Amino acid sequence: MGRQIQFWFEFASTYSYLSAMRIERAAAAKGVVVEWQPFLLGPIFAEQGWDNSPFNIYPAKGRYMWRDMERLCTERGLPFARPARFPQNGLKAARLVLAIEAPDQKAAFVRAIYSAEFGSGRDISDESVLAECMQSANLPIEMLDKASDPNIKSALIEQVAMAKSHDIFGAPSFLVGEELFWGDDRLDAAISYAAQI
Structure with missing residues (x-):
């Protein structure tokens, strides 16, 4: 399949929003294919x-992050609205990503979720918001039922286990072979690395 980069993201992650909105364009420019890998940070954080x-646990860090997001979104021409509740529950959205087979629709759905959450400040656990995101990605609304499919639930648990096996501790993370890069500010380095192997 050629050169690849795995994009490990958590829907509660602000900086994953930044990466999700630019990774495909940046990767395509260097002939790199993106694999979208949703996971949950909750179980990983619990082990720590x-x-x-951590942005809630350490208030100064949280205040910095929100201001940093404002600056970066302005710089990149992205809409930004701080959700009323943070972190949001992205469980259903993550399961739905795993249920989508077509890579272009998967990518479109992920971007729609992040845009709703951090671009508009909406609640991504709300079924009506999920339905709108499905529609914007040209997916049938009936797919919402997949969020309660036992096989999809198991697949997300496996994703968390796989993330742990790769020593992923935060989001966004990028995996190129066995090489791990963490943070939106490492996305370009990860893509460059993937383009060279």
Whole structure:
């Protein structure tokens, strides 16, 4: 399939929003294929003794992150609206990503979810928001039922286990072979690395 980069993202991750909105264009420019890999950070954080986002646990870090997001979104021409509740529950959305087979629709759905969440400040656990995102990705509304499919539920659990096996500790993370890159600010380096192998 050629040169590839795995994009490991969590829908509660602000910086994953930034990466999701530019990764395909940046990767295509260097002939790299993107694999979209949703996962959950909650179980990984729990193993580190955290029961919440580190941006909530450490207020100064949180204040910095929100201001940083404002600056970066303005710089990149992206809409930004801080959701009323953070982190949001992206469980259903992550399951739905795994249920989508076509890579272009998968990518479109992920971008739609992030745009709703951090571009418009909407609640992505709300079924009406999920339905709108499905429609914007040209997916049938009936696919919403896949969020409760036992096989899809198991697949997301496996995704978390796979993330742990690769020592992924945050999002966004990018995996090129066995080489791990963490953070939106490492996306370009990860793509360049993938283009060279």
